[in-house]
Amino acid sequence: MSLRDYQALAPLVNRLHKSIICGSISHAYIIEGDRCIHKTAFVKDFIKAVLCVEEPGYGCDFCVTCRKIDHDNYEDLYMVQSDDLSVKDSMISQLQEKLKGKPTGGMRNIAIIEDADTMTVRAQNRLLKTLEEPNAGTILFLLSENTENLLPTITSRCIIYRLGNYLTDNRDMDLSQVREIVDMAAKDGYFCDIKDKLTKYVKDRKEAFLFLDGMERLFREYLLDGQASPFRKEQIIRNVGYVEEARRDLLANVNYKYAIRNLILKIGG
Numbered sequence: 001m002s003l004r005d006y007q008a009l010a011p012l013v014n015r016l017h018k019s020i021i022c023g024s025i026s027h028a029y030i031i032e033g034d035r036c037i038h039k040t041a042f043v044k045d046f047i048k049a050v051l052c053v054e055e056p057g058y059g060c061d062f063c064v065t066c067r068k069i070d071h072d073n074y075e076d077l078y079m080v081q082s083d084d085l086s087v088k089d090s091m092i093s094q095l096q097e098k099l100k101g102k103p104t105g106g107m108r109n110i111a112i113i114e115d116a117d118t119m120t121v122r123a124q125n126r127l128l129k130t131l132e133e134p135n136a137g138t139i140l141f142l143l144s145e146n147t148e149n150l151l152p153t154i155t156s157r158c159i160i161y162r163l164g165n166y167l168t169d170n171r172d173m174d175l176s177q178v179r180e181i182v183d184m185a186a187k188d189g190y191f192c193d194i195k196d197k198l199t200k201y202v203k204d205r206k207e208a209f210l211f212l213d214g215m216e217r218l219f220r221e222y223l224l225d226g227q228a229s230p231f232r233k234e235q236i237i238r239n240v241g242y243v244e245e246a247r248r249d250l251l252a253n254v255n256y257k258y259a260i261r262n263l264i265l266k267i268g269g
């Protein structure tokens, strides 16, 4: 399937298409979605869009590259699957060996780690090395159901897309609103002022989730561009962990206002 056929995911597809055309694709993505969402198929279609020269940015479905990817025999695409329980350290180690080699078919080595949220802590720590210093052209896709199972050091280095959000709700939180609140917290603004803004921007549980997604995107921007960040690098990584905690709280049905306010206090602290 070509990326342009994902009509229900149009906002996400547009964003990915633009990133391919502008040459600004990330070296690591987390694609999150329930078990019922076929994440691997979507990611393979994304990879086609990246590699296809017939229809760059979408994938033509017919060229040799697209067909090889569809048939799981593209030479530089590596799949990692969990055994019944987890993705083990040894599996990541084997993957790293493969990624060390130069790509044979094109310019990129690409890996898809299915069930990445079942990676053991050791496996995650091992993978971290690849995320920190990837070889040029490498792209890693971590497919996950519960990204909260991943270490903040991993999530902070990946672009996260939740397919479920795009399937059910096309809105993204306006990043300038998120930035406004985070900057106020960073500068030790009066909490009552921050609370007023929050009441305006985050009106229900769903918006609270979007707010957390926006915050994660913002922190990743800060990681990439330290100049723009009001936080030091260690603080940013710590803050990404706080965002994950807040998301866990929301999933555990903690009141959304409480979860977000608690998060802001931690970030500012």
Ligand SMILES: [Zn+2]
Pocket (backbone or CB within 6 Å): 052, 053, 054, 055, 059, 060, 061, 062, 063, 064, 065, 066, 067
């Ligand atoms: Zn093609």
